[in-house]
Amino acid sequence: MSRIAVLLLLFSVTCHVALAVYYETGGEVPNGGFERGPSPSDLDGTKLTSPNGIPDWETTGCVEYIKSGATQDHMLLIVPAGMYAVRLGNDATIKQKLTLTPGMFYSLTFSAARTCGQQEKLKVSVSPCTEAGGSGVLPIQTVYSSNGWDSYSWGFVAEADQVEISIHNPGDDKEDAACGPLIDSVALVALPPIKRTAGAFSLSLIGHERIRELEMNRVMHNGIANMHAISLCLSVILGYNGNLLRNGDFETGPYISPNTSWGVLVPSNIEDAHCPLIGWSVISLKAVKYIDYAHYFVPLGNRAVQLMAGRESIIVQIVRTMPGKVYDLTFAVGDASNSCEGSMLVEAFAGKESFKVPYESSGKGGFKRAKLRFTACSIMTRVKFLSSYYHMKSDHSGSLCGPVVDDVKLVVVNAPPQHKHA
Secondary structure: OOHHHHHHHHHHHHHHHHHHHHOOOOEEOOOOOOOOOOOHHHEEOOEEOOOOOOOOOEEEOOEEEEEOOEEEOOEEEOOOOOOEEEEEOOOOEEEEEEEOOOOOEEEEEEEEEOOOOOOOEEEEEEEOOOOOOOEEEEEOOOOOOOOOEEEEEEEEEOOOOEEEEEEEOOOOOOOOOOOOOEEEEEEEEEEOOOOOEOOEOOOOHHHHHHHHHHHHHHHHHHOOOOHHHHHHHHHHHHOOOOOOOOOOOOOOOOOOOOOOOOOEEEOOOOOOOOOOOOOOEEOOOOOEEEEEOOOOOOOOOOEEEEOOOHHHOEEEEEEEOOOOOEEEEEEEEEEOOOOOEEEEEEEEEEOOEEEEEEEEEEOOOEEEEEEEEEEOOOOEEEEEEEEOOOEEOOOOOOOEEOOEEEEEEEEEEOOOOOOEEO
């Protein structure tokens, strides 16, 4: 083999490894912000005339390249992250091929804004995919942010080292074929694999071995130690500290772009079979919001969950317990310092027990701690949180908001059965 051929092969392998490693810390996919646009010859006004007009992307159907500040039917189109976005008309799609690690769990994040009055929704897909959950339809009719943009997450397991992600507008507006949502800030992050055993959402020893196997295979195959992935896996394996819940501090979840300030919506399991909020499931009609310390008040660490839609936003985790044993479920309840004011009430459930935690919010940040002590009556216990009330921001935007839940722990205690304590 010639020296040039060897160098090309090494360059190809290095690029493959670098791309796979890049997504383990999270970041935009190539040209995920659409700041590199088409040439003038690939545009007819704002409409793309070539399926490969936008670098790194392939498009089908009526796709427009929109500059922030453009107007449509007297509506000002604002792109808060950067200067450009794309708009998907009826039956339009954007898609991109990515280099990933087979067997790894990923969370896709993208931002979207409605531009029409119809019941808009977006279909997100990944291929190849041989299992159920290779696609999901995310409703975007409800707006949760004050500026009209929301970020959405969607989880999947990579089945090959080359996968194709696509975002599709299944709309059928007969009056305006170009009518559809704006898309921006498409990003990806790799999350620790999870092994569900006997209905429990916690890592088993098999799950630990699977993590080691994935990472060692990569090291042996590529000859390069992925230190971030190895340290990430070790933190998962060793970082329990007596908490029976997985990801009770919500530190592991979808990628939050530093260019956005409105958090990321985690969809219901109706729309996404692979919840990107590791260890938890959203079992309600509405999404919950994943928020970060950089833009919100977070009781502990860097991430938390905001219950956005009253009793329609529910997070759940199922964990192994021993019947007759006494457990403490402790957690923090607060507000995100995002103008969400008023009397809040979070309901916590553990098995057959429940506990209501009131919280008076000034909308400026703060929290209180609560504890529910209960005796397990089953080998599996469901831990669940919801907000009793609906809330709207006091900034007159009409945006939904709600209480924050964080630092959730479930521990065994050696004490007589004793139920509820604030």
